[in-house]
Structure formats: C-alpha cells, structure tokens
Amino acid sequence: MPIYRCKKCGFVCEDAQTPINTQAACGRCGTPSTVYGTVYFVEELVKRLTIATRELQTLKAAAEAAAPHPAPASPGALTSAEQHAPLLQWFAARKIEAQFDYANVDTSGFFDDAAQRLGDNYALFGELIDRVRFAYRKSHSWVNLELGKLPQKDAQAINQLCRQLYEHTFFARYHYQKPEKIVRLTLQTAPAVRQFFDGGWLEWYALMCLLEHARERAAGFSCARGVKVVFPNEDLHELDVVCLPTGQPPICIECKSGEFRRDIDKYLRLRKRLDVDRSRFLICSADLTQEQAAGLSAMYELSFVNLQTLKDHLQRLM
Template sequence: MALLRCNKCGHVAEVSADQIGTSTPCPACGNHVPVYDTVLFVRKVLQQYFALQDEVKQLRAGSAPTDVAAMPAPATAGIDFHNTEHLTSEAWHAEIVAWFQRRQIQVRTSPDAVNTTGFFDEFAVEIGDNYPLLGDVVGKIRWAQQKDVPSFSLKLGDLSQKDGQAINAFCKRLYEHTFLSKYFYQKQDKLGRATIQSAPAIRSFFAGDWLEWYALMKLLAFFQARQKAFSCTRNLSVTFPNEDLHELDVFFLVEGNTPVCVECKTGEFRQDIDKYLRLRKRLGIDRSQFILCCLGLGDEQAAGLSSMYELSFVSPTGLQGHLAKLF
C-alpha cells in the first residue's frame, strides 16, 4: 500500500504501491508530491503523535518537556547493521529518493549493495581498521586478479611472530568464508599459499568495493551511536535532467534533510578532482559533506587538499573524526 499527502492543500489519497518513492500530481490541486509507503508513513506519524502526547502530559503536570538527549533512541538503535536486510527495503530508501526528486534528479537504488547478511561488511571493517598489517594481503590478491595469476604466496617468516600469526589467521578466515578458493600454511617454511577466488563479487570486493563497505559501516556505526535518524544507500545511480549519469559510492540522508556523500578511492584520485567538484556543485551539497575517502592519504595531506579544493579529503581512519566535526 502507498499514499500521498499534499503539503499545499492537505489532500490525502491512497495510490498504487508501485509508485512508492516517486513524485506524482496531487489529485486535488495538481501540486507534485512524493508517494510514501503507507506503513512507514503511519509509523512516522505515530512517532510524532506520541512525542507530542508525552509533551502535553508533561506540560499539564507542570514540568518541562523531556530533553532531546534523553528521548528514546531512533528505530535504528536495536538493529545489528552487520547482519540485516533492513537497509534493502524501498521504505528505507524512500526519503533519499524523494530528496533527489525534489532536485529534479532521478535515482536508481542498488538494494544488494547494502545487504549485510553476507560477510563483505565484516571483512571490510577488519581490513580498514588494520590496513597497515593486512594491506599487503589485499594488494597481493588484487595483483593476482589483475594479472590473471591464480595463486600467490606470503613469506610470513619475514614478519614478527605476532604479525605472522595475525596474517595467517586472517587468510584462514578468508578461505573459510570463500574469499579465497584455497589456503594452506607450510609451518616448516613459514609460508602461506593461497589461490584466489574468481567469483565476480569477490573480485569487485578486492578491486575497491571493500573501502565502500568500510565507509558504509563506519557511518552506520557513527550515526547509530549518536542516535541520529538517517537513511542510507550504496552504489546509487543518479541521472541529471540533461541525462548525465553518475554513481555515488555511499550516500546518507541524516534527519531527512542533511546529505553526506562519500566517494571512495583505493587508487589514483588526482585526475578525478575536477569531476567531483562539478558533481558536488550539481548536487548542491556543502563541501564539508562531500567527502573523498582516499586510501594511503595521510592526515596532514588530507587537510592540505581540503583547504585547496572545495571538497573534504580524509583517510579511511579519519572518516569518523571528520563526521564528529559535522554532527
């Protein structure tokens, strides 16, 4: 079920469910209005109703309204974002779709890109949080994929005992969760031997998708911890009125009206700076909220680039610190 409510004349009408997330003329006055999933719309209305009801009770009792910080956490508070299909629903994306449509921009979501019931998100966070240690493994897998070399080896004996054990354990987990086709450790030679996985999803993950997953999960954790209402998506296709097509790596809409766009680069990014500058301006997003998350970028270099261009540059580990300045 779906419905529309016109902000101009107040008309409410039930419409076809296949119109959810689109904009349609009001039957009464012709004003273009967004179409909402009925359950989502009613849930939000009830949340506002009960909040006002509590405020009225407090005022009648002679007390001040409850402080915002003490109010119940938003609906996302109880969700385990590392294992959910919650982010794949049309209702979850509805506010984002409406935000773009108000700017005359058409969008196409990719629900599978935010389905965390698999293991991409967990490994992405492990890689991003421990890249100085695990980056060599990721690099060897990526090199083998690019060169169509089926296998590679790791000389763990060249590392400290602690680091060698950690990398060996990481590769074993990659194998157990099918990110590698084969892996075995030659204890006597302290040598790890691995065979790459040829499945397209795994190839894309090591080609750079892992950083997008990392950014997604870090933003989810950040906004959930701060009890912010939000919706989000990944791999969002946007089409401008002149039919220019772009894909946004990670996009969040915070409290219904504050966009945060994160573009992720595991390789060279310098030749794309002008492209991102133009894209940011076309989207109408503040420079502080349009973020280039670049692998290998130091904090000092990121700060320097941010002052040179009307964009925000961060390293993966500096992503949440930047968000803390905004929210």
C-alpha cells in the first residue's frame, strides 16, 4: 500500500487514494508530502539505517585505534572493528580518512569459495564469467552454454561448477540438457551476485590469496576490501583490497577484470600519495599474460600481476 512521511512533522501514514510519486496533504499538519510505494519506502529506510550503522562502527573503530600501540587484530574476526583498527590508524597517521564496510571481508558466505574456484581455473571458467557479465550488461535474463565441442573433462568441470553455483544461489535456475550437452542458466537478480560477476569475484580472489599468505607468514595483520579513502583535499578514491601485516607497510591490490590501461596514471598518482613502494602496489588483471605483466612492471612504477603470478608476488612480500 502507498505510504508517505511528512518532512515537517514526521507523521507516517498509508494512503491508498493517492497515486505513487505524487503529493498528498499530510493528515496531521497539511504539508504536501510525496507518496511512495511501500517496498521502495522500506528499501530507502534500510539503506539509511545501514549507512548510519557503518558510520557508528567507523567512529567506534577510530576511538579504539586512538589507544597507544593497538594489538594486531585476530585474523579469525575479519568483520570486527578491532580487525580494521590498525589499518584505520595507519591512514589516520597520514591524515587520510578511511571508510570501511566490514561485511566486505565476511567469508561466512559462498563468495570467497566461488571466487577461488573461478580464479584457480580461470583458463577454463573465464568464458563463463564473460558470458554472464555480458548478459547482465545487456539486460538478458539467461545464458546458454554449449559444451558439446569441449573435451569431456572440461565439459564436466563447467557443468559441475554451474550446478554448484546454482546450489549456492548464484543462478536462479539451472538445467542441463544431457543429449544436447547444453547448460541453461537463469541469472540471479540480486545486486550482490551481479556485482560478483562484474568484477567482484577478482577482489574476493585477491583477498583470499592475501589472507592465505598473511596467516602463514605474518605475525598479525589487518585487511579490508572496498576501502574508501578521503585525502585532506577531499579527493575520494577506493582501494579494492588492502592488507597491513604487522611491522610492515600495507599491500594494496587493484583488481581489473576489464580494460585498465587508461587508469595507469591514476594509480601512479594514488600510489605516490599513499607513499607505498611500487612492489606493494599491485595491479591484478586476469587477462594479462606473464610477459605483458613483466613488461608493464618495467615501464611503470607499479607491479602488474595476473592470477598465476599474484601468489608468487605476495610470497616475496611477506
């Protein structure tokens, strides 16, 4: 049922008589108020509540980070303010405001597992990612994969992955036509899944690689994904994946599942503003060959890696 909230007196009321997106007089004070659909109204309330909660968590983390020599956060509590506090303090010491979404490192779901499956066998699963991403961008609701021309082992692996992704709700429907060897997938409409296929999977993959090496080699660490950083002149940037091993400078990974060459100069300036060594500021592209990554690293004061060289590079850093 349509609903409105008066901006003047705060009165909330249902209004079945007034069309959505038009104005009705407030039942309490008479002030004209816009009428919204109930679903839209509730979604907006949830968004504002989420933003307020995040701001409160950031303030709490800042207060905790102000304590002298904070202990490294426990790797097992990735979504806590305490885990993010060392990173928050590192940025604050450079007069940079860092804004975190703690849920971005929540590994209790299936995003991290799916990303590792895709990244560890990108040569085989890369086309699936591209097909799904293309379908989303063209507003298509389905994808058909013809597996008949593939080697039997590869076809079975792709089919098995699609079925598992469906079981974990990455697809709304899955059907395998065995005689024709065609996988029919109906896309999931949830924004989080669309963002995953649109490049989020690579951020998750980089995060899990960082966590693997940090847990094995670092005495402690703080990590985050999708960090918004605001410089003193109010310039806003977003860092895809960041890890701060105890006693070391941070490692920043920018993840690129599409074209990135036009952004090289932007990343050069960002690295210098953060004062991070070129070896610790990585541009990870799934489509680079090892020769291309080595060549770009020699040309620019950045480290370019692909999915095969990412882990080796991290091993050398920690």
